[in-house]
Amino acid sequence: MRAAVMRKEPSSMPAPIDPIVEVRGISKSYGSTEALRGIDLDFPRGKLTSLLGPSGCGKTTLLKIIAGLIKANAGSIAVDGKVVTAPGPERAFVFQDFALMPWATALRNVAFGLELRGKARAEREEIARHYIAEVGLAGFEDKYPHQLSGGMRQRVGLARALSVDADVLLLDEPFSAVDEQNRRKFQEDLIRLRSNQNKTFIFVTHSIEEAVYISDRIVLLSPRPGRVSQIIEPEIDRSGDPDLIHRDKHYLDTVQEIWQGLKQYAE
Amino acid sequence: MTLFGYRVPMMASLLVWCVLWEIVGRLDLVFLLPPLSEVLSAAVGLVQTPSWQSATVTTLRAFFTGMVLSIVIGVPLGILMGRVKIADDLLGMWVNIFSSAPLSALVPVLMILFGFGERTIVAAVFLFAIWIIVLDTRAGVRHISPSLIEMARSYGASRRALYLKIILWAALPEILAGIRLGLIRGVKGVVIGQLLVAIVGYGALFETFSRNFRMAEFWALTIILFAFALLIAELIERAEAKVEYYAGAR
Numbered sequence: 001m002r003a004a005v006m007r008k009e010p011s012s013m014p015a016p017i018d019p020i021v022e023v024r025g026i027s028k029s030y031g032s033t034e035a036l037r038g039i040d041l042d043f044p045r046g047k048l049t050s051l052l053g054p055s056g057c058g059k060t061t062l063l064k065i066i067a068g069l070i071k072a073n074a075g076s077i078a079v080d081g082k083v084v085t086a087p088g089p090e091r092a093f094v095f096q097d098f099a100l101m102p103w104a105t106a107l108r109n110v111a112f113g114l115e116l117r118g119k120a121r122a123e124r125e126e127i128a129r130h131y132i133a134e135v136g137l138a139g140f141e142d143k144y145p146h147q148l149s150g151g152m153r154q155r156v157g158l159a160r161a162l163s164v165d166a167d168v169l170l171l172d173e174p175f176s177a178v179d180e181q182n183r184r185k186f187q188e189d190l191i192r193l194r195s196n197q198n199k200t201f202i203f204v205t206h207s208i209e210e211a212v213y214i215s216d217r218i219v220l221l222s223p224r225p226g227r228v229s230q231i232i233e234p235e236i237d238r239s240g241d242p243d244l245i246h247r248d249k250h251y252l253d254t255v256q257e258i259w260q261g262l263k264q265y266a267e
Numbered sequence: 268m269t270l271f272g273y274r275v276p277m278m279a280s281l282l283v284w285c286v287l288w289e290i291v292g293r294l295d296l297v298f299l300l301p302p303l304s305e306v307l308s309a310a311v312g313l314v315q316t317p318s319w320q321s322a323t324v325t326t327l328r329a330f331f332t333g334m335v336l337s338i339v340i341g342v343p344l345g346i347l348m349g350r351v352k353i354a355d356d357l358l359g360m361w362v363n364i365f366s367s368a369p370l371s372a373l374v375p376v377l378m379i380l381f382g383f384g385e386r387t388i389v390a391a392v393f394l395f396a397i398w399i400i401v402l403d404t405r406a407g408v409r410h411i412s413p414s415l416i417e418m419a420r421s422y423g424a425s426r427r428a429l430y431l432k433i434i435l436w437a438a439l440p441e442i443l444a445g446i447r448l449g450l451i452r453g454v455k456g457v458v459i460g461q462l463l464v465a466i467v468g469y470g471a472l473f474e475t476f477s478r479n480f481r482m483a484e485f486w487a488l489t490i491i492l493f494a495f496a497l498l499i500a501e502l503i504e505r506a507e508a509k510v511e512y513y514a515g516a517r
Contacts, residue, residue: 069417087421099418103436103510113422116432164422 020045020200021066021168026075028061034225035061039075041219041228043168048194048201050211050218052258054265058226059204060096060172066202067093067170079168089117092166096173098153100145106132106156107141113164124163131159136189151182162197171203175210187214188242195238208262212236212254213245220258223265230261301483310487318472319488325468329385330457333392337449341397342442345404346434355405362405366398370456374463388460388467395456396449403448407441408434440510447503454496 019042026039035058043049051059064070066077068087076083079090087093092113100109107128108115114124132141135155145153154174161169175183191214194201205211211218212234222229234254236245245251285303292302313319348355348362374391381387411434419433435442461470469488476485 064417067421069421087423089423091421093418093421095414095418097412097414099412099414101415101433101436103439116419116422116424116428160422 018045019043020080021202022078022081023062023066024076024078026062026065026072026077028058028065028070028072036065036072037225037227039226039228043200043202044217045167045200046198047216048203048214050203050205050215051221052205052208052211052218053221053226053229054223054262055206056226057221057223059206059221062221062226063170063172063202063204067091069093089164090166091168091170092161092164094154094157094161094169094171094174096176098145098150098157098177100153100156102145105142105144106137106148109145109156110159110163113160117164127163128159131163132156134162134193135159149182151178151186154178154186158193162193166199168200168202171201173204173206176206183210190214191238191242208255208258212251212258218258220261232258298480299482301486305483306486306490309483310490313484313487314491322468322472325385326388326457326461329388329460329468330392330453333389333456334396334450334453336389337393337397337400337453338446341400341445341449342404344397345401345442345445346408346430346438348401349405349408349438350434362398362401365394366402370394371459371463374460377460378464383464383466385467387464388457391460392453392456395459396453399452400442400445400449403441403445404438407438407445410441411437440507443503443507443510447500447507450499450503451496454492454499458492 021041021043023039023041023043026036027034028036039062051062053059061070065072068077068084068091071085078084079088084091101112104112107125110132111124111128114127115121119127129141132138135158137152137155137159140148140152145156148156154177158171158174161171175186178186187210190201194214203211203215216233218232218234219228220230220232221227232254234250236248236251236254238245288300288303292300292305344358348358373394374387377387377390377394381390415433415437416429419429424432458469458473461468462473464470469492472488473485475481476488
């Protein structure tokens with residue numbers, strides 16, 4: 001690939017400054033299907049990195065391996081220098097289908113991570129209320145998931161991940177089950193959230209526009225078996241009006257370049 | 268239902284059948300069927316007899332003991348089968364056979380095992396009720412969205428918390444449906460058990476009434492039993508309606 005925006009080949013990539021998550025030689029097969037082959041990746045601290053690729057490239061599998069929800073056949077994951085093999089309090093997951101408990105209110109859903117850690121009720125509900133307000137759901141604390149729209153449910157999922165105060169947030173296509181206008185709003189909110197939460201985001205998506213819009217760094221995966229094909233760091237200023245990003249020349253160029261690279265996998 | 272443009276309330280059809288029963292009874296066509304009014308007055312008389320009262324206590328005690336046992340054993344067994352493939356492979360066949368088998372045929376065997384007493388009746392209730400509870404619980408556990416389990420794991424749920432805070436609740440609508448169906452089967456179990464043992468509770472009363480052709484009392488007892496079965500099914504259905512708000516939203 002001769003893309004102009006391409007910054008670094010993974011093989012010749014110098015170690016980025018201060019990686020918080022280090023992926024080393026991860027391979028995963030389901031029976032005879034090879035989902036991931038020899039993935040080596042570093043995720044820089046405090047950045048939002050997207051895993052982008054066509055379906056079948058193993059991006060969700062890789063995210064779940066990082067989360068400790070799926071065991072890899074080979075390789076290791078280190079968070080903050082420590083090798084991890086199971087879920088841990090330094091990582092929090094946001095699910096594609098929200099994974100909310102339908103029998104619990106938004107408040108209890110958000111506080112559930114803290115409930116599992118044995119935090120006292122008053123304390124965890126106070127924290128939950130704070131993050132419910134943070135994601136723009138104040139006033140909906142006592143609503144049940146089925147009383148909320150798709151976008152609002154995912155806000156609950158995001159607030160739950162924020163409330164456990166993990167360093168790394170793992171988001172698995174969080175907006176794919178949310179309708180278009182809510183997705184746009186949500187993406188803007190995520191940009192705002194990132195700038196005031198000092199956290200590392202790892203974000204799986206199949207949308208090129210979404211990846212370029214929100215990411216500091218985009219890891220392109222190629223399918224069958226999933227491998228890292230390219231790493232892109234779009235240099236987009238996100239400090240101003242988020243609507244301007246969609247007209248930013250660099251944004252448009254990067255979307256175009258990634259599309260040129262991914263076109264070959266389109267059916 | 269509407270009739271000639273008027274809305275007819277639900278219970279109206281029941282009223283039609285009651286009137287029909289009364290008429291057929293009055294015509295004195297078959298001695299097996301006394302008029303409904305006679306049956307109802309027999310019912311009023313019946314509930315005042317000490318023999319009915321002690322039979323009711325015995326029957327209820329056996330019924331509830333059997334039901335508690337089948338719920339306490341059936342729900343965990345269903346959860347185990349829903350979660351552990353080996354358990355499902357080992358037990359699935361037997362649960363399916365027993366849930367559709369003519370269990371009445373097994374009650375005499377229970378009599379050999381447990382003797383001519385209340386223990387046989389409890390065993391009969393258990394045998395009738397447990398299988399549907401196991402099957403429905405298993406189905407409920409199977410239906411739990413995998414991401415809900417992953418959510419609990421990723422937020423550090425212990426095995427105990429996973430079962431008590433997620434799996435039990437997520438499967439609750441199906442568990443309650445299983446218990447409701449189990450209760451109805453349990454009523455069948457208690458009656459068939461008592462009829463076959465014939466010296467305990469309602470079985471003894473049924474036996475006495477039918478042997479002596481006391482048909483009004485026989486039907487009165489039948490109606491009481493039906494009413495009881497419908498009442499507890501209704502109570503469970505109320506509980507189900509309470510969890511429906513999330514069952515429908517899954």
